[in-house]
Amino acid sequence: MMVEAFNSFAARDPRRDWFHFYTILMHQAASSATPYVVKSNHIPTADRNYSLLADFVAKTGILCSPDLIKSLDRRANVSFSPVLCEAMAVALCNQTHDCAWIPGPHQGNAWLGSMNAKVSAESFKPTPLLCSQQLLRLAASAVDANFRASNYSYCELMNVERDYFDPGLAAAGEPSCGLTRPSLYASFKCIEDQRSLQDVQAYEQSLMPVLDLIRCSQPAF
Numbered sequence: 008m009m010v011e012a013f014n015s016f017a018a019r020d021p022r023r024d025w026f027h028f029y030t031i032l033m034h035q036a037a038s039s040a041t042p043y044v045v046k047s048n049h050i051p052t053a054d055r056n057y058s059l060l061a062d063f064v065a066k067t068g069i070l071c072s073p074d075l076i077k078s079l080d081r082r083a084n085v086s087f088s089p090v091l092c093e094a095m096a097v098a099l100c101n102q103t104h105d106c107a108w109i110p111g112p113h114q115g116n117a118w119l120g121s122m123n124a125k126v127s128a129e130s131f132k133p134t135p136l137l138c139s140q141q142l143l144r145l146a147a148s149a150v151d152a153n154f155r156a157s158n159y160s161y162c163e164l165m166n167v168e169r170d171y172f173d174p175g176l177a178a179a180g181e182p183s184c185g186l187t188r189p190s191l192y193a194s195f196k197c198i199e200d201q202r203s204l205q206d207v208q209a210y211e212q213s214l215m216p217v218l219d220l221i222r223c224s225q226p227a228f
Contacts, residue, residue, distance in 0.1 A: 008146035009195060015153035016188050024154075026161040033164070047165040055171055087119070090133065091126045094217040101211065104218070108225045122221045129220070133213035137202040145194050152186050 032045045046066040051057055060080045064071045098106045110118070151158075151172065158172035 008143055012146040012149040012191060013188060015150045024157050026157045026164060029161055029164055045165075047167060049167055049171040052171075055168060087123050088126045090131045090214070090217055091123055091221070093133075094214045094221065097211050097214050098218055098222075108222060118225075122224060125220060125224070126217055131217050133210060133217075136210045137206060138198045142195065142198050145191070145198075149186065149191050
């Protein structure tokens with residue numbers, strides 16, 4: 008997240024720019040031998056929730072019984088345990104750990120789901136690392152703010168709620184980071200100064216049982 012926050016100040020990768028991506032799609036749709044229409048919407052969230060299936064049916068013009076949609080609209084995409092995510096992050100970010108066993112994107116999804124169930128069942132509760140959530144909110148809010156103009160253009164192009172892309176810094180109750188590289192760095196440094204290297208090492212050690220559990224259960228990818 009810190010890397011993403013700093014990179015968001017630079018010239019952006021078109022693949023990460025929603026407005027750029029959908030502008031290309033709209034252009035391709037207009038020049039296609041077989042005309043088609045491009046439609047989009049935001050990912051449902053707790054604050055801005057809606058039925059993704061019902062929205063898809065409405066946007067595509069498919070005739071479907073509301074009762075059938077209701078019976079199929081089951082949301083089983085349970086969030087991964089934060090402890091599982093943190094343990095795998097330690098393996099990826101700490102060069103003293105072998106991370107060759109970690110699957111690539113969209114590899115071993117079923118295995119990751121089973122690991123999530125195991126970790127949750129074991130009720131691992133490592134000591135929280137001081138200010139981690141504050142750091143994540145700062146990083147995410149910087150990215151939101153730096154992409155705001157592009158995101159708003161995407162919303163106008165695709166008729167999507169603008170509020171979905173509003174920077175969350177003020178809502179999170181965090182002070183403004185000034186939206187410059189130096190001020191963002193200063194904010195990160197302030198958080199770093201509030202905890203010691205020993206705190207970080209102790210936190211990583213508390214995650215080792217989780218890491219050992221998932222490493223010993225790895226399948227062949």
